[in-house]
Amino acid sequence: MRVEGLKLTPVSSAGIEQNASEVASGSKNFGEFLTEALGEVNQLQNDSAKASFDLAAGKLQDVSQVTIAAEKANIAIQLTMQVRNKMIDAYQEVMRMQV
Template sequence: MQINQLVSHLPNTISINGNSKKTEIENFNKENNFGNYLKNAIQEVNQLQLQSDKATNMLAEGKKIDLHEVMIAGQKASISMQAALEIRNKAVEAYQEIMRMQV
């Protein structure tokens, strides 16, 4: 494989002949920015919480659902929420550490 083929697959590079890939980089950044990632992650946590609530309500109403399915949904929601909280805590901690740095 030639190096030009390798470089063409990297979104944040400049090609060997010096031509800028500005539009490719801008498109990559629009689709894959941190805000979109964070939004999708929060929506996924919320979706798991809603699924857990729905399963719990179905069990409480006596509808046909297995107890193990309700417990699995609850654990998935719990673990995803704990992970989101830990990520938030680490982000706040990193921000506080940056703010303590002397310029």
């Protein structure tokens, strides 16, 4: 039995360099990143609700699309809650510091 080598496609670093330059130049602050991330979570929640309504109305025949949209929204909200919890823990830790 012959085993062939993997054919890997090269990874472009253009997007990574652009994000790194944005961070280095300070074009976005933490509040803007947070607002953008919360907007994306909200959009996923809206997409999930729309998919559910479309399934109930008979516009969608594929249940897997609704399930995937619901799971994406669920994972995004869980991640958001975990980030929130970590931020609160960090804030409380800073408040406990003695100066």
